[in-house]
Amino acid sequence: MKSPDWSRTSADYARHRQGFPPRFLDQLERDGLLAPGMAVLDLGTGTGTLARGLAARGATVLGLDPAAGQIAEARRLAAEEGLSDRARFEEGLAERTGQADGAFDLVIAGQCWHWFDRGLAAAEAWRVLKPGGALVICHYDWLPLPGSVAHATEWLIEAHNPRWRMGRGTGFYPAWAGDLSLAGFRDIGFAGFDHDALYSREDWRGRVRASAGVGGALGGDAVARFDAELATLLDQRFGQDPLVVPHRIFAIWGTRR
Structure with a gap:
């Protein structure tokens, strides 16, 4: 089996996957977690979708990710959106950010907390936050x-990748409170x-190709076979366009006192 094509996966992620909706950023503002001028550290930033959204609300954001390809795409998109002055991106780890003590008002981790050594990442967030700052974990x-x-899509992913164990979720993560x-x-x-x-059929296929269970696990030929079956x-079961895909946004946060 061929290795996963990470360049294609990153491109699909950036082009087809929707980020957190504006209502989520509104929620952060209402809860006093986000305000213009805040210094924000975005862990596991990927292609910078969340970081750019925060920057557009007036924050100054540093996005960290260990994948060079993701960082390159995040920088390109920030420049394209005119946000390079408020959203910058560097390679780095959530568990060892290399940032100064007490440098940030907010640390945020979107769609990535499960990939980290969670205890180390939480301790590192504590270290780099100012007193009164918050760590927000969201999905x-x-x-x-x-x-x-x-x-139906999860059933197909499991058929192609029986080792995939990330399906059948509820969108709730109570263990993060611990x-x-x-x-x-x-x-x-x-x-x-x-x-x-709302996803067009093309965007849903691209979003799923970029998922951990497909583009992050299967080789190029296997991804193409999966995509054709999807x-x-x-075509056979979902005639509407755009597709209506129910989602759940979940966030939990704590304050450094």
Whole structure:
């Protein structure tokens, strides 16, 4: 089997995957977690979708990711959107950021906390936060409700990649409260809401190709076979365009006192 084509995966991620909706950033502002002028560290930034959204709200953001290709794409997109002055990107690890003590008002991790050594990442966030600063952990998951396109897509991913164990989720992550508390964070808060994301058929196929279970695990020929079967499944079972894909946004945060 060929190795995964990471350049294609990064391109699909940036081109087709939707980021957190504006309502999520509104929520952060209402809860006092985000304000213009804040210094923000975005862990596991990927192609910088969340970092650019925060920068567009007036924050100054540093996005870290260990993948050089993701950082290059994040820089390109920030320049394209006129945000390079407020959103910069560097290669780096959540567990060892290399940033100064007390340098940030907010540390945020979107769609990535499960990839980290969670205890080390939480301790590192504590170190680089100013007193009164917050660590926000957030996720934006499709919901595999019975009969939905996400449910059918997960079945197909499992058929092609039996080792994949990230399906059938509920969009809730209560264990993260323990991560925050053990690192010393207090005033734990939660927020979340459901959201119907609209995907064109092409964008849904691209978004799934870029997922950990497909583009992040299968080789190029296997990804192409999966994509062809997904296209057939959509044609046979889901005639609407755009596709309505239920999602859940979940966020939990704690404050450094």
